[in-house]
Amino acid sequence: MERQSRFPDWTTLYEREPVEKMAWYCEELDPDLAFELNQRHLSQGRFIDIGTGPATQAMELHRKGFRVTGTDLSKAAIERGKKLFRDIEFVQDDIVNSKLRGQWDYAFDRGCFHCLDPKDRPRYVETVAGILHPGAFLFLKTFSWKESDWGYGPWRFAPQDFEDLFSRYFSLVSSKETVYQGALPKNPLALFCTLERKA
Ligand SMILES: C[S@@+](CC[C@H](N)C(=O)[O-])C[C@H]1O[C@@H](n2cnc3c(N)ncnc32)[C@H](O)[C@@H]1O
Numbered sequence: 001m002e003r004q005s006r007f008p009d010w011t012t013l014y015e016r017e018p019v020e021k022m023a024w025y026c027e028e029l030d031p032d033l034a035f036e037l038n039q040r041h042l043s044q045g046r047f048i049d050i051g052t053g054p055a056t057q058a059m060e061l062h063r064k065g066f067r068v069t070g071t072d073l074s075k076a077a078i079e080r081g082k083k084l085f086r087d088i089e090f091v092q093d094d095i096v097n098s099k100l101r102g103q104w105d106y107a108f109d110r111g112c113f114h115c116l117d118p119k120d121r122p123r124y125v126e127t128v129a130g131i132l133h134p135g136a137f138l139f140l141k142t143f144s145w146k147e148s149d150w151g152y153g154p155w156r157f158a159p160q161d162f163e164d165l166f167s168r169y170f171s172l173v174s175s176k177e178t179v180y181q182g183a184l185p186k187n188p189l190a191l192f193c194t195l196e197r198k199a
Helices: 010-016 031-039 056-064 075-084 118-131 159-166
Strands: 046-050 067-072 089-092 104-110 132-144 170-179 189-197
Touching (some): 046 056, 056 104, 104 118, 118 159, 132 170
Parallel strands (some): 046 067, 046 104, 067 089, 104 132
8 A cells, every 4th residue: 555645746736726725724924933922022024934835824923023934845835825815925946955145134934844855955954055045044834743743744843953954043042842733623732932143
């Protein structure tokens, strides 16, 4: 029997399926990001939403007052975003082979990093370090090592993984055990981390 592949084909998924049915679909701003922004009194500056997908997070960040860029591997997701959300800049971009130019004050990654092939993680870290200025924050949400491995879907992480993977360019400011809100009957266990770009 053929084993289910770990991830969907991102390029065709957004052509075939309504976003509302996707496991990660969440209309509200991710509550862990909302909490972090409130705690830090952040409401303006340039935000990049990496792997923006349905762009609900990008839109909510725009509503909060940020200038937002949403990027995704999927052309269909980017075209949909451009049509629906005119106030957001959308760029089709593979974050591990990126053509992004510029510097952002904040980055949000809700579910892109944990989908990458492990061998691409160092490239991701270098790229994101390159597009954030010193002192900028990367807010990262992934599945937690406490969630069981279903044999498909996202990789799981512990806080120490972020220390190990990001320490060349980032300091791990905080990490918290939480859940990944979406369209699944039960929210999977997740980690929400704040990382600060080193000088
Ligand atoms: C689990 S979904 C999360 C979508 C969105 N962040 C959200 O929370 O609704 C992961 C997203 O990452 C995108 N993605 C996967 N690999 C990528 C890559 N190498 N570069 C950019 N985006 C990627 C997928 O197309 C998909 O939209």
